[in-house]
Amino acid sequence: MHLLICGGTGCKASSSDAIAEKLKLELAANTLQDEVQVILTGCFGFCEKGPIVKVLPDNTFYIQVTPEDAAEIVKEHVVKGRKVERLLYVDPTKKTTIEDSKHMGFYRKQMRIALRNCGFINPENIDEYIAREGYQALGKVLTEYNPQQTIDIIKKSGLRGRGGGGFPTGLKWEIASKNPADQKYVVCNADEGDPGAFMDRSILEGDPHSVLEAMAICGYCIGASKGLIYIRAEYPLAIKRLKVAIDQAREYGLLGNNIFGTEFSFDIELRYGAGAFVCGEETALIHSMEGLRGESSNKPPYPAQSGYLGKPTNVNNVETFANVPPIILKGADWYFSIGTEKSKGTKVFALAGKINNVGLIEVPMGITLREVIFEIGGGIKNGKRFKAVQTGGPSGGCLTEKHLDTPIDFDNLVAAGSMMGSGGMIVMDEDDCMVSVAKFYLDFTVEESCGKCSPCRIGNKRLYELLDRITKGEGTMEDLERLRNLSQVIKDTSLCGLGQTSPNPVLSTLDNFYDEYVAHVVDKKCPSGQCKSLMKYIIDPEACVGCTACARNCPVNAISGERKKPHEINQSICIKCGACMDKCKFDAISIK
Amino acid sequence: MSHIKLELKPEQVAKIKEICKSFNNDPGELINVLHKTQETFGYLPAEVQEVVAVELNISVAKVYGVVTFYSFFTMIPKGKHPISICTGTACYVRGAEKVLDEFKRILNVKVGETTPDGKFSLNCLRCVGACGLAPVVLIGEKVYGRVSPDGVKNIIKEYEE
Numbered sequence: 001m002h003l004l005i006c007g008g009t010g011c012k013a014s015s016s017d018a019i020a021e022k023l024k025l026e027l028a029a030n031t032l033q034d035e036v037q038v039i040l041t042g043c044f045g046f047c048e049k050g051p052i053v054k055v056l057p058d059n060t061f062y063i064q065v066t067p068e069d070a071a072e073i074v075k076e077h078v079v080k081g082r083k084v085e086r087l088l089y090v091d092p093t094k095k096t097t098i099e100d101s102k103h104m105g106f107y108r109k110q111m112r113i114a115l116r117n118c119g120f121i122n123p124e125n126i127d128e129y130i131a132r133e134g135y136q137a138l139g140k141v142l143t144e145y146n147p148q149q150t151i152d153i154i155k156k157s158g159l160r161g162r163g164g165g166g167f168p169t170g171l172k173w174e175i176a177s178k179n180p181a182d183q184k185y186v187v188c189n190a191d192e193g194d195p196g197a198f199m200d201r202s203i204l205e206g207d208p209h210s211v212l213e214a215m216a217i218c219g220y221c222i223g224a225s226k227g228l229i230y231i232r233a234e235y236p237l238a239i240k241r242l243k244v245a246i247d248q249a250r251e252y253g254l255l256g257n258n259i260f261g262t263e264f265s266f267d268i269e270l271r272y273g274a275g276a277f278v279c280g281e282e283t284a285l286i287h288s289m290e291g292l293r294g295e296s297s298n299k300p301p302y303p304a305q306s307g308y309l310g311k312p313t314n315v316n317n318v319e320t321f322a323n324v325p326p327i328i329l330k331g332a333d334w335y336f337s338i339g340t341e342k343s344k345g346t347k348v349f350a351l352a353g354k355i356n357n358v359g360l361i362e363v364p365m366g367i368t369l370r371e372v373i374f375e376i377g378g379g380i381k382n383g384k385r386f387k388a389v390q391t392g393g394p395s396g397g398c399l400t401e402k403h404l405d406t407p408i409d410f411d412n413l414v415a416a417g418s419m420m421g422s423g424g425m426i427v428m429d430e431d432d433c434m435v436s437v438a439k440f441y442l443d444f445t446v447e448e449s450c451g452k453c454s455p456c457r458i459g460n461k462r463l464y465e466l467l468d469r470i471t472k473g474e475g476t477m478e479d480l481e482r483l484r485n486l487s488q489v490i491k492d493t494s495l496c497g498l499g500q501t502s503p504n505p506v507l508s509t510l511d512n513f514y515d516e517y518v519a520h521v522v523d524k525k526c527p528s529g530q531c532k533s534l535m536k537y538i539i540d541p542e543a544c545v546g547c548t549a550c551a552r553n554c555p556v557n558a559i560s561g562e563r564k565k566p567h568e569i570n571q572s573i574c575i576k577c578g579a580c581m582d583k584c585k586f587d588a589i590s591i592k
Numbered sequence: 593m594s595h596i597k598l599e600l601k602p603e604q605v606a607k608i609k610e611i612c613k614s615f616n617n618d619p620g621e622l623i624n625v626l627h628k629t630q631e632t633f634g635y636l637p638a639e640v641q642e643v644v645a646v647e648l649n650i651s652v653a654k655v656y657g658v659v660t661f662y663s664f665f666t667m668i669p670k671g672k673h674p675i676s677i678c679t680g681t682a683c684y685v686r687g688a689e690k691v692l693d694e695f696k697r698i699l700n701v702k703v704g705e706t707t708p709d710g711k712f713s714l715n716c717l718r719c720v721g722a723c724g725l726a727p728v729v730l731i732g733e734k735v736y737g738r739v740s741p742d743g744v745k746n747i748i749k750e751y752e753e
Contacts, residue, residue: 010722013735047724195680198721233627233664234720274623274662277718291622293661309620352682352723359724390681426681440684444718450661 001036002056008043008205009237011051019051022070036078042206044119045360046106059100062087092378106357109376113346114322115362118206123241126248129209135254137328138213142260147177147221156332158344163189163317164421166410176222176304176314184224185313186215188321189285190231193277194393197424199348200318202360204238208245212268214321219266222314227268230285277448281496282315295450296496319348339365343409353427354381370404373427384429392421394441395501397508417508433530434513435520439467441505456499459490463506472533473524480517484510529591532576536592541566543588550580599639612647619648622658626665635669671706671713673751678728680719688727694744
């Protein structure tokens with residue numbers, strides 16, 4: 001019997017370490033410590049109801065476990081074989097308890113390739129990875145295939161880059177392999193900067209060896225002996241697990257000189273990011289690894305020609321690498337059979353926002369947004385109405401109800417005005433103001449623009465100012481036209497991917513929620529009541545009894561009136577904090 | 593170079609030199625050097641940057657350029673309890689802005705500032721990846737999940753003695 005406990009960042013924050021310790025203590029108290037193993041694994045994906053404890057072999061899935069529950073789990077489940085009912089997951093629609101994860105709506109439609117080991121193995125133990133076919137792909141490649149044959153397998157599988165661009169991975173490797181040089185580099189891009197995306201972090205925390213193995217395979221294909229992982233300094237747990245994994249792989253001779261007794265040598269080092277979104281762009285990333293400001297540069301030359309220290313460099317994203325070992329072992333045809341015509345395989349998405357099941361999911365390409373949001377995601381929080389889903393992070397766009405049945409793949413999302421990006425999926429409900437959301441993203445882009453080219457540096461700032469004016473009720477209809485024109489110019493003239501995609505949130509909300517912009521501009525109203533400047537707190541003189549509670553609680557003394565007589569709010573002083581409305585016992589205050 | 597104002601204590605300068613040396617005084621390792629230095633000093637004031645520049649044999653402007661480019665590096669000392677509010681999208685749509693406003697109001701500081709008593713500093717960061725717990729606040733290394741504006745007062749109270 002095994003007790004698996006999620007040791008991802010989210011569940012660790014909810015004391016999953018303490019749960020593991022407590023379980024071990026309880027097992028020892030029952031002298032079961034040799035019969036039952038307690039394993040801290042990577043992320044299960046079901047972050048909404050964390051911390052999760054999973055019992056194998058029966059797959060019992062306990063949610064929101066606390067250290068205090070440990071005794072009961074051991075006493076009831078482990079000793080007596082009775083499930084702890086109150087910790088089981090309750091299906092929110094059918095209201096029935098579900099005992100094992102296989103029957104949960106959240107997992108039913110998922111297909112795990114990149115996340116195959118997350119939540120199953122102890123990421124800090126290389127033996128567990130090896131027990132699940134780990135490093136077999138590397139062995140097979142080194143002993144049975146030459147580099148070109150391996151590249152052909154990846155090409156044939158149809159794997160495309162998972163970092164955002166969707167460039168065919170096999171082709172990328174082939175280009176790097178054909179540029180002769182005395183030294184080449186394999187770089188893993190783990191600078192996951194998209195706010196709301198945490199798939200790379202989860203893979204690195206839950207299955208670091210799969211990335212190391214794939215990097216070595218890539219090194220063999222392109223003729224590189226050195227690998228570098230560029231990782232965010234904000235991910236301390238992932239960094240720690242990578243370090244452990246690299247040490248173990250070296251110890252086992254799976255990294256280092258003459259791997260599997262062949263001529264091939266490969267080693268991996270870590271490089272730390274320092275918080276710059278633009279470093280997700282490969283030329284900026286390379287500059288950052290060289291100790292410079294993370295500014296992007298013109299392509300060509302591509303990194304495959306002249307990258308890190310001027311040498312041919314192949315940059316792939318974490319998730320892309322995690323797909324490589326299964327492709328080698330199960331074959332290109334197997335991978336090619338999953339997905340849509342031009343997008344093969346699966347994609348990991350980070351579901352977040354106003355959705356019931358926040359978490360990490362992996363689904364075959366071609367699944368619809370409806371299936372993801374309403375079946376896997378369990379629908380919108382608090383029974384509200386679905387309004388939009390933002391995909392692709394700050395470079396993506398907002399999709400609406402009319403896109404719900406579009407099959408998700410690289411090309412369909414672009415056609416709908418958004419993009420795959422790294423796989424962030426933020427769900428919004430009727431309370432979210434789309435103009436504010438666009439402004440939020442532009443605020444991000446303005447801050448993260450590296451400043452090298454003027455369309456991005458100045459243009460995005462102007463876009464932000466226009467949006468700011470509109471949310472304050474100072475916009476004009478000409479501003480809407482200006483937003484569109486300026487967006488187009490920024491897209492056409494920016495140097496790198498950041499600027500070329502940064503106006504997407506503006507354009508997609510203009511396309512899909514034009515009425516909402518018009519409401520802000522013409523009616524001076526925010527339909528979802530989010531824009532403070534456009535809100536007005538009003539006291540209904542009929543309902544007000546003059547109790548003075550509102551006036552006493554107003555932080556800026558904006559409310560006046562005599563005791564037992566209707567009060568009034570001075571709109572020029574009011575800061576719209578809402579304190580008066582909270583304090584009013586007679587429901588006399590409303591927002592207009 | 594002899595014109596460095598030695599506001600730093602000699603042992604501090606020695607420490608910086610030691611860090612630079614551990615990276616072979618390689619200018620390509622600038623970011624790693626700065627990470628290590630900030631870990632030691634808590635922040636990267638101009639004087640520290642000057643020493644790093646001399647050691648790695650690059651211009652101070654270049655070091656300053658890198659320090660100010662990356663949001664992880666700071667030239668202002670952080671408070672005893674650094675508060676970071678996640679303003680990633682997931683936290684934003686679940687109300688992070690209101691939580692931030694409440695911290696600003698109670699502590700009476702702006703984002704990037706430290707309270708006059710040096711106890712708290714307030715910063716925003718983009719996504720710690722704990723989106724299941726949104727909105728998320730970090731104080732030091734401790735993560736607070738599902739924070740509401742009403743809960744802010746009690747969180748701050750934990751650190752005021």
